Amino acid sequence: MPLARTAMPAQDPKERTKNFDEVALGYSEEMAVREAGRCLGCKKPPCVEGCPVFVRIPEFIQRIRERDFAGAIRIIKSTNSLPAICGRVCPQEEQCEKLCVLGKKGEPVAVGRLERFAADWELAAGVERPSPPRWNGKKVAVVGSGPAGLTAAGDLAKLGYKVTIFEALHAPGGVCVYGIPEFRLPKRIVHAEVEYVKALGVELVTDIIVGRSVTIDELFESGYSAVFLGTGAGLPKFMGIPGENLNGVYSANEWLTRTNLMKAYRFPEYHTPIKVGRKVAVVGGGNVAMDAVRCALRLGAEEAHIVYRRSEKEMPARLEELENAKQEGVIFHLLTNPVRVLGDEKGWVRAIECVKMELGEPDASGRRRPVEVKGSEFTMDVETVVMALGTTPNPVLSRSTPGLTVHDWGGLVIDERTGATTREGVYAGGDAVTGSATVILAMGAGKKAAAAIHEYIRGKES
Amino acid sequence: MYKIVEKAVLTPVTKKFVVLAPMIAKKAEPGQFVIVRNGEKGERIPLTIADFDRAKGTITIVFQEVGRSTADLGLLREGDSILDVVGPLGLPAELPASGRVACVAGGVGVAPTYPKAKAMHERGVKVISIVGARSSDLLIMEKEMGAVSDELHICTDDGSRGFHGFVSEKLRELLQGGARFDEVIAIGPLPMMSATVEVTRPLGIRTWVSLNPIMVDGTGMCGACRVTVGGKTKFCCVDGPMFDGHQVDFKEAMRRSQMYLEQERLAAQVRHEGCAAGGDR
Ligand SMILES: Cc1cc2nc3c(=O)[nH]c(=O)nc-3n(C[C@H](O)[C@H](O)[C@H](O)COP(=O)(O)OP(=O)(O)OC[C@H]3O[C@@H](n4cnc5c(N)ncnc54)[C@H](O)[C@@H]3O)c2cc1C
Ligand SMILES: Cc1cc2nc3c(=O)[nH]c(=O)nc-3n(C[C@H](O)[C@H](O)[C@H](O)COP(=O)(O)OP(=O)(O)OC[C@H]3O[C@@H](n4cnc5c(N)ncnc54)[C@H](O)[C@@H]3O)c2cc1C
Ligand code: SF4
Ligand code: SF4
Ligand code: FES
Numbered sequence: 001m002p003l004a005r006t007a008m009p010a011q012d013p014k015e016r017t018k019n020f021d022e023v024a025l026g027y028s029e030e031m032a033v034r035e036a037g038r039c040l041g042c043k044k045p046p047c048v049e050g051c052p053v054f055v056r057i058p059e060f061i062q063r064i065r066e067r068d069f070a071g072a073i074r075i076i077k078s079t080n081s082l083p084a085i086c087g088r089v090c091p092q093e094e095q096c097e098k099l100c101v102l103g104k105k106g107e108p109v110a111v112g113r114l115e116r117f118a119a120d121w122e123l124a125a126g127v128e129r130p131s132p133p134r135w136n137g138k139k140v141a142v143v144g145s146g147p148a149g150l151t152a153a154g155d156l157a158k159l160g161y162k163v164t165i166f167e168a169l170h171a172p173g174g175v176c177v178y179g180i181p182e183f184r185l186p187k188r189i190v191h192a193e194v195e196y197v198k199a200l201g202v203e204l205v206t207d208i209i210v211g212r213s214v215t216i217d218e219l220f221e222s223g224y225s226a227v228f229l230g231t232g233a234g235l236p237k238f239m240g241i242p243g244e245n246l247n248g249v250y251s252a253n254e255w256l257t258r259t260n261l262m263k264a265y266r267f268p269e270y271h272t273p274i275k276v277g278r279k280v281a282v283v284g285g286g287n288v289a290m291d292a293v294r295c296a297l298r299l300g301a302e303e304a305h306i307v308y309r310r311s312e313k314e315m316p317a318r319l320e321e322l323e324n325a326k327q328e329g330v331i332f333h334l335l336t337n338p339v340r341v342l343g344d345e346k347g348w349v350r351a352i353e354c355v356k357m358e359l360g361e362p363d364a365s366g367r368r369r370p371v372e373v374k375g376s377e378f379t380m381d382v383e384t385v386v387m388a389l390g391t392t393p394n395p396v397l398s399r400s401t402p403g404l405t406v407h408d409w410g411g412l413v414i415d416e417r418t419g420a421t422t423r424e425g426v427y428a429g430g431d432a433v434t435g436s437a438t439v440i441l442a443m444g445a446g447k448k449a450a451a452a453i454h455e456y457i458r459g460k461e462s
Numbered sequence: 463m464y465k466i467v468e469k470a471v472l473t474p475v476t477k478k479f480v481v482l483a484p485m486i487a488k489k490a491e492p493g494q495f496v497i498v499r500n501g502e503k504g505e506r507i508p509l510t511i512a513d514f515d516r517a518k519g520t521i522t523i524v525f526q527e528v529g530r531s532t533a534d535l536g537l538l539r540e541g542d543s544i545l546d547v548v549g550p551l552g553l554p555a556e557l558p559a560s561g562r563v564a565c566v567a568g569g570v571g572v573a574p575t576y577p578k579a580k581a582m583h584e585r586g587v588k589v590i591s592i593v594g595a596r597s598s599d600l601l602i603m604e605k606e607m608g609a610v611s612d613e614l615h616i617c618t619d620d621g622s623r624g625f626h627g628f629v630s631e632k633l634r635e636l637l638q639g640g641a642r643f644d645e646v647i648a649i650g651p652l653p654m655m656s657a658t659v660e661v662t663r664p665l666g667i668r669t670w671v672s673l674n675p676i677m678v679d680g681t682g683m684c685g686a687c688r689v690t691v692g693g694k695t696k697f698c699c700v701d702g703p704m705f706d707g708h709q710v711d712f713k714e715a716m717r718r719s720q721m722y723l724e725q726e727r728l729a730a731q732v733r734h735e736g737c738a739a740g741g742d743r
Contacts, residue, residue: 168681170499170506170546207548209681213485234683238695245688245695245714247721254684262505262678268732271505271531272678273725347717394682396700 003106006035008113013327017297020182020265023324024088029067032117036064038102039109046099047111052444053079057096057111064114070125072118080115081154081196082147082443084123084189085176087116089287090440091318123192132201136160138457141224142202143210143397146174147439148430149230150197151446152453156228157200159454164224165197166208171261174232175431176439178261179253181291183298184321187260211400216426225460226425226453229412230446231397233431237389239283243341244387248277248349252284252292252388259295274299277383281305281352283338284388285315288436290325292386297328304330305382309337309357309370335359335370339377341385351379393432401426411435419449420456427453463543464498467520472602475527476570477536478512479544484519486511486549492577493555493672493704496521497680499546500538505531508677508699510574511550512603521549524573524602530729551680555670555704557581561644562588564636565611566629566658568650569595572603574672575649576610583610590643591615592632594650598623630657643667648707652716659707671707673698675718690714 009025010016016023027035039061047057056075063072076083090096092112100108138161142153145167153163171177173190198204208214210231219227236251238244255274258264262272280296282289285308296304306325308315311334315322326332335357342351356376359368392410403423405413412421412428419427429445431437468480486496495510513522527533538544555578563582567575572593583589589610594617595601601616601623608614616624617632625632633646646669648658655671662669675687675698682700689698690711696702 168548169679170548207546208485209548209551212550213489213548234681236683236685238685245690245718247717251685254678254686257678257684263503267725268729270503271534271729273722273729275721275725347714396682 003102005038005107005110006031006113008110010324013324013329016183017294017328020298022186023183024320026120027113027117029069029121032064032114033067035110035114036061039065040101042101046101047096047109050095050097050099052095052440053447055080055096055115060118061109061111061114064118069118069121073122076115076118080440080443081151082193082439083115084119085147085185085193086440086443087112087114087119088185088189089180089318089438091438093319095440123189127192127196129199130196132199133158133160135162138162139164139224140226140228140453140457141166141219142228142230144168144174144230144232144430144432145172145194145204146230146232146430146442147176148232148432148442148446149174149228150193151443152228152230152429152450153202154197154200155447155450156453157197157202159450162201162203164203164205166210166214167204167206168209169261170206172204172206174230178257179288179291181256181260181295183294184291209396211397216401216423220425225457226427228419228446228449228453229397229421229426229428229432230430230442231394231428231432233391233410233434233436234394235392235410236387237391238387239338239389241338241340243343243349246341246343246349247347248275248383249341249385249387252282252288252386253391255292255386256288256295259299265295265299275384276301277349279303279305279382280384280386281307281338281380281382282386282388283307284390285310285317286388286390287317287321288390289388290317290321292388293330294321294325294328296384296386297330301384305333305380306330307333307336307338307352307354307380309335310367311335311359314367333380337370337372338385342379349383349385351381352385353377353379391431391436393435409435418452418455419445420452425456463545464547465543466538466540469538469540472524473600476524476600476602477527478522478524478573479538480520480522481544481547482519483521483547483549486547487514487516487519487521490514490521490550491554492557492581494550494552495680495703496523496547496549497551497677498523498535498544500531500535500544502545504534504545506546506678506680507531507535508551508674508680510672510703512573512576513580514577521547524570526570529726530733533733548680551699552703553701555647557585558587558645559585560587562590562642564633564641564643564646565589565591565607566633566646566648566650567591567593567607568629568654569600570602571650571654571672572607575647576603576606578647579607580610583612588612590636590641592617592629592636594618594625594629594632596620628657629654630661633658634661637661637665645670647671652712652719655707656712656716659710659712663708669707670704671710672703673705673710673715674703675715676721689718
């Protein structure tokens with residue numbers, strides 16, 4: 001049994017920073033079968049415990065080993081409706097792969113890559129179009145078309161509900177379309193997942209902001225028996241340091257939305273512009289920061305920098321993306337924090353002033369708290385600054401909806417067991433509840449709420 | 463898809479569309495705006511709801527062709543459809559229910575001013591409107607404004623009609639002549655709003671302005687639209703677009719509106735060449 005996992009072919013780092021095409025190219029059938037051969041098929045598989053939706057990992061891998069790819073995807077899809085997305089973006093090293101027994105001595109089985117392989121195989125072979133089940137006479141409204149909303153809608157449709165998804169933007173998919181870039185998650189994959197949910201009979205309405213275009217009360221009045229809120233955490237944070245409103249300072253949300261949703265990388269063919277300086281600094285250390293900095297390179301920046309106040313060990317980004325960023329030549333300034341953005345006489349960014357940090361005692365998150373090193377200020381010449389500091393739930397909906405309680409930081413208050421909010425018939429899940437988390441956790445929350453909504457509506461009938 | 467049920471050419475560079483959008487019409491209040499996107503490759507363009515008709519399910523937008531996106535939009539004809547229209551966005555204007563209010567409007571700013579003047583007029587507020595443009599052929603919505611104003615003053619920068627000079631100067635003249643206003647609403651290009659708030663500042667007259675920063679989503683998600691008001695950063699699309707003009711950092715707003723000047727020029731050039739070559743637009 002080989003100890004090393006099967007490598008995944010990828011675009012050459014020198015080439016790929018010139019395009020927005022996918023970086024990781026996926027396993028061939030041979031590679032997948034070989035990698036599947038490493039799995040021990042554990043009787044009590046620890047990997048499954050690490051997966052938030054309990055994908056039956058050894059079973060699907062066994063099918064791949066037997067070249068029964070259709071069987072493999074069927075097993076995956078019985079618990080995970082978005083495998084082509086999860087296989088690409090799950091932080092596997094923190095979840096399924098973290099607990100794989102092979103990881104103790106060598107490298108864990110590449111569960112994510114195998115999941116992606118099976119999902120891509122199915123997309124290429126042609127996805128079986130589900131036939132919409134018979135309508136049970138009830139309607140449910142889903143707000144937001146991110147992973148949480150799509151999952152809840154899909155599950156409810158399978159139970160016979162007529163589901164309408166209301167999406168504020170002009171395109172469905174949530175962060176998977178406006179945030180995560182094409183080179184990591186091709187939009188055709190998201191599109192295919194959306195189409196699958198639609199094939200289940202789900203109606204999707206874009207350009208509707210619930211709370212503005214229509215209120216939750218009105219949804220109930222127009223015959224929806226329950227509402228699921230999968231509105232995400234779209235509100236960007238800024239640092240509150242001087243110079244943040246200079247020309248050339250972006251939130252990561254704006255930077256990524258212009259690039260991905262509006263396709264500014266194809267300006268002027270696409271009409272939305274983006275302004276990329278020669279040197280770009282991205283502040284933060286998560287997936288969002290990695291995506292922003294790698295977009296900067298692809299948008300033509302000569303130098304792309306990460307400025308992060310903790311050390312590499314604390315970086316919340318997926319390991320694979322951190323490695324990719326390094327290969328692509330991103331320059332890392334760890335234990336460094338910006339204190340001020342400096343502008344030129346015309347009000348454009350010319351530099352950021354930073355201070356060095358050192359790690360002190362662990363904080364509430366269990367990570368060691370960074371503290372400033374006195375007198376260590378220095379300036380970095382940059383023309384663009386992107387703030388990737390995390391996001392919180394957008395208050396538009398909660399403010400306009402009586403009866404919804406939110407935490408002081410903006411997250412919706414729910415019953416952990418069911419996803420029920422403080423308002424009867426209204427459920428919530430995903431980033432709107434947790435703050436920015438992961439695709440798979442959002443899906444898990446959508447699933448749980450769908451089941452609870454089903455209970456609730458049945459309970460009311462009897 | 464949102465059908466254009468009526469199109470009017472108000473000036474060579476200003477177009478008016480009446481668009482079928484029943485859900486938006488049902489909710490719209492004076493002061494709010496929509497974001498439109500014309501075509502798969504289009505930008506998201508914020509435009510004020512200049513009027514709405516709940517019974518007919520229509521909203522009216524009036525826009526000036528200042529760059530590629532608005533020029534492309536202007537090519538649409540009656541019966542065509544706009545791909546995306548989302549709204550109503552922003553907070554409704556806080557309008558007084560009595561007293562005397564001066565509505566100062568410059569250029570295409572007349573369009574966003576109109577629904578506010580109309581709403582106040584309907585409530586019995588005395589509306590004194592000062593409407594201006596660079597030249598007489600660029601004046602818009604004069605008749606509509608006249609119908610909802612107790613007094614209507616026309617101004618042109620070049621003196622081709624009415625008062626010769628800026629709307630802010632006309633306001634100063636009225637104030638110096640003894641006119642009294644409980645509030646002022648000033649909407650138009652940034653320099654015009656900035657000049658107007660300087661006229662009212664020494665007199666302490668509350669002055670509302672409607673800011674129009676560059677936007678992307680219009681729902682509070684991106685922060686492109688940040689403006690500084692009273693020393694605090696606000697997102698114009700969710701905290702505005704109406705703000706207390708005496709608190710607004712106009713210098714910053716003007717600077718930020720120039721962020722894409724270079725790209726806008728390129729886009730205009732590409733568009734121009736595309737037209738000349740008879741290419742698709
Ligand atoms: C740049 C970036 C990279 C990331 N990388 C990873 C990764 O590698 N792996 C990973 O697991 N996770 C990653 N994440 C996190 C992950 O994308 C999110 O946790 C996940 O998308 C949350 O799903 P959701 O359905 O709760 O919300 P979202 O995906 O945010 O979707 C919410 C949707 O609701 C819509 N909406 C909001 N308010 C309203 C309203 N009032 N009416 C109608 N519609 C509304 C929004 O427009 C949006 O489309 C990343 C996030 C970002 C921003
Ligand atoms: C809340 C709000 C309400 C508005 N209402 C109206 C209206 O009723 N009628 C009207 O004619 N215009 C209105 N505008 C301005 C209008 O959105 C811009 O003129 C339009 O987006 C310019 O696009 P363009 O491609 O044609 O021009 P560009 O070539 O892109 O730019 C020309 C000028 O428009 C400004 N601009 C560019 N993009 C934007 C943007 N996304 N948002 C704002 N300004 C931008 C630029 O700073 C530049 O000065 C409003 C803007 C906002 C924010
Ligand atoms: S869904 Fe994510 S965590 Fe679960 S098995 Fe797949 S890659 Fe691993
Ligand atoms: S723990 Fe590892 S070896 Fe065991 S079943 Fe899971 S993937 Fe296979
Ligand atoms: S336009 Fe994006 S936050 Fe206002």
